[in-house]
Amino acid sequence: MRALPVGERALLVELSDGTEAQALHAELLRRRASGDLRVREIVPAARTVLLDGLDDPGRVGAELPGWDIPSLPPRAGAVLEIPVRYDGPDLADVAAHWGVPVGDVARIHSAAEFRVAFCGFAPGFGYLTGLPERYEVPRRATPRTSVPRGSVALAGPYTGVYPRASPGGWQLIGSTDLVLWDHARVPAALLSPGVRVRFVPRTAPTAPAAGT
Amino acid sequence: MTDHALSVVRAGALTTVQDLGRPGHAHLGVPRSGALDLPAARLVNRLVGNPPEAAVLETTLDGCAVRPRRTVTVAVGGAPCPVTVDGRPAPWGAPVRVPAGALLDVGTAVSGVRCYVAFDGGVSVEPVLGSRSTDLLSGLGPPPLATGAVLPLGHPGRDHARVDVVPQPAPPQELVLRVTLGPRADWFTAAALDTLTTRAYTVSSASNRIGLRTEGPALERAFEGELPSEGMVLGAVQVPPDGRPVVFLADHPTTGGYPVVAVVRESDLAAAAQAWPGTPVRFVAAGLRRPSQVP
Numbered sequence: 001m002r003a004l005p006v007g008e009r010a011l012l013v014e015l016s017d018g019t020e021a022q023a024l025h026a027e028l029l030r031r032r033a034s035g036d037l038r039v040r041e042i043v044p045a046a047r048t049v050l051l052d053g054l055d056d057p058g059r060v061g062a063e064l065p066g067w068d069i070p071s072l073p074p075r076a077g078a079v080l081e082i083p084v085r086y087d088g089p090d091l092a093d094v095a096a097h098w099g100v101p102v103g104d105v106a107r108i109h110s111a112a113e114f115r116v117a118f119c120g121f122a123p124g125f126g127y128l129t130g131l132p133e134r135y136e137v138p139r140r141a142t143p144r145t146s147v148p149r150g151s152v153a154l155a156g157p158y159t160g161v162y163p164r165a166s167p168g169g170w171q172l173i174g175s176t177d178l179v180l181w182d183h184a185r186v187p188a189a190l191l192s193p194g195v196r197v198r199f200v201p202r203t204a205p206t207a208p209a210a211g212t
Numbered sequence: 213m214t215d216h217a218l219s220v221v222r223a224g225a226l227t228t229v230q231d232l233g234r235p236g237h238a239h240l241g242v243p244r245s246g247a248l249d250l251p252a253a254r255l256v257n258r259l260v261g262n263p264p265e266a267a268v269l270e271t272t273l274d275g276c277a278v279r280p281r282r283t284v285t286v287a288v289g290g291a292p293c294p295v296t297v298d299g300r301p302a303p304w305g306a307p308v309r310v311p312a313g314a315l316l317d318v319g320t321a322v323s324g325v326r327c328y329v330a331f332d333g334g335v336s337v338e339p340v341l342g343s344r345s346t347d348l349l350s351g352l353g354p355p356p357l358a359t360g361a362v363l364p365l366g367h368p369g370r371d372h373a374r375v376d377v378v379p380q381p382a383p384p385q386e387l388v389l390r391v392t393l394g395p396r397a398d399w400f401t402a403a404a405l406d407t408l409t410t411r412a413y414t415v416s417s418a419s420n421r422i423g424l425r426t427e428g429p430a431l432e433r434a435f436e437g438e439l440p441s442e443g444m445v446l447g448a449v450q451v452p453p454d455g456r457p458v459v460f461l462a463d464h465p466t467t468g469g470y471p472v473v474a475v476v477r478e479s480d481l482a483a484a485a486q487a488w489p490g491t492p493v494r495f496v497a498a499g500l501r502r503p504s505q506v507p
Contacts, residue, residue: 004395007475010445012395041238043443045467050443052238119241120441120467123350127441164351183340183352189240 003061010052011061017047018117018129018157023072024049025193044118044193046127079113079196082161084152086201088172090140094154097137105173106201108135114159114197119189124163124181126191131159143169150176152199159199161191174199215281216333220361221315224276227357228421229335230328231267234343234352238466244446245347245462248421248485249326252290252380256330259287259307261374266334266366267344269357271327275318276357278329283312284365285332289380291324291486306377324383324486333366348421349463383486387415389459389476390498394449396439396471404431408449408457408473409497416456417489421463423450424484426493430455431473441467447476449495457495459484 001024002014015021025044028051031037037060040053054060086106088094095102114130131154139155144167147153151162153170162168163181180190191197220227230253233246247253247270254264269276275293280286286308288295295302296317302308310316318327337344337354346353357363397405413428431451444450448460450470459476461484474495476484487493 005392006395006445006472007392007447008477010475012442040235041443043238043466045442046440048440048442050238050445052443052445053235118441118467119239120465121241123237123240123242123352125241188341193239 011057084174086174090171124189128159139169218280222277223357226272227276228346230270245345256287256289260332269329277317290328291321294319332368336366387487391474394472399471413493415491424459449474
């Protein structure tokens with residue numbers, strides 16, 4: 001690990017891969033919750049964790065390599081289920097990239113268990129990892145000027161769900177009615193770093209379950 | 213709505229509600245936001261007896277005009293500009309009594325870019341994640357002011373001492389930004405670091421609340437490669453493919469994929485909020501050293 005100073009109050013900790021970054025993120029949250037670490041922002045990303053708002057970044061940077069960082073438990077916390085209609089406009093392109101029939105995209109995608117590696121781009125947008133490496137797809141050559149809210153999309157090693165309509169270059173494979181960001185709700189974001197996620201195929205618009 | 217409100221008569225080019233922002237949510241992709249010139253926002257609040265966290269209006273270049281429905285104490289600061297109440301000149305940078313129904317006009321900035329307008333009791337739109345700030349990047353908080361809109365005002369408190377006058381810095385003739393080396397300084401050639409701290413840059417007209425864009429010599433990368441997304445701080449000097457440094461301001465994205473060559477001291481950023489397009493920018497090395505590697 002490398003701890004790089006960022007201005008006067010921050011530290012960017014570089015790890016060798018995303019799994020290590022997620023493990024460090026979990027440990028940082030644990031230490032902050034127990035009062036051992038005072039820091040305003042902990043921002044995990046693809047292979048780094050940013051600590052912003054530290055009183056003494058030099059000291060934390062020097063101590064970090066000596067920490068005992070447990071590897072991520074494979075299963076911790078509840079799984080957020082996201083119902084998806086696999087009807088995206090790029091479904092056929094994704095199937096072609098994967099070399100499978102179109103109908104298999106939903107089966108393969110919904111079989112994986114995902115984890116929110118980090119957020120960014122827009123409030124409530126999570127970068128979800130968990131799809132096996134051979135299913136990585138490139139971004140679209142030309143981004144769309146407007147991707148509808150709730151679109152389930154793939155790019156590189158990540159799956160994401162657009163929390164609101166916005167421009168976007170990811171490959172759209174489906175859509176969900178689940179509201180991922182609602183600032184009037186606690187928590188506002190359903191997808192925050194570390195949350196486990198499963199996509200559950202829906203063939204028709206979801207109806208409320210009877211008796212609930 | 214009660215008479216604790218104001219009507220927007222002229223919204224101006226871009227007028228937003230701002231307070232101290234919403235730190236602590238960067239991991240959800242939520243920028244800090246808040247007043248770009250925080251010292252100015254704090255000063256106008258002091259002038260009307262508000263706590264520092266009260267929400268104010270932040271105008272851009274051509275001010276705004278509002279009609280309060282109750283009698284209010286108002287203070288305008290930040291960029292110097294003419295202030296009138298029902299057409300009569302009123303002081304800038306000092307508390308002004310505006311009777312119920314009178315028209316407060318905050319004119320075009322004489323110098324600088326952003327005026328701050330405080331009302332006793334503060335602008336009391338619904339907070340989002342603990343802040344009333346408009347965040348232009350992610351669309352959180354109230355939308356920018358629109359002519360005809362009505363904004364609620366809070367009730368003036370009695371707990372905060374009011375001051376009659378406070379010194380305010382003039383907008384910069386030259387923007388001096390002290391920088392330390394950024395986490396990705398090693399993505400740039402030694403010549404590029406030299407260029408950044410010795411050559412002349414100017415404020416680009418494409419600057420906004422997200423970033424201060426600059427015009428000047430491009431910074432040369434030591435190698436071409438793609439950086440995986442990583443967390444970004446306020447004041448980060450990010451270098452997009454065109455090589456022109458962008459200084460991240462309050463509404464900056466919380467993660468990004470372009471390398472950060474340097475980081476501007478937070479205390480120097482308020483002046484960036486008042487720098488006109490074309491203002492010379494000088495990046496001054498302050499402890500500019502290669503980051504030490506932790507084994």
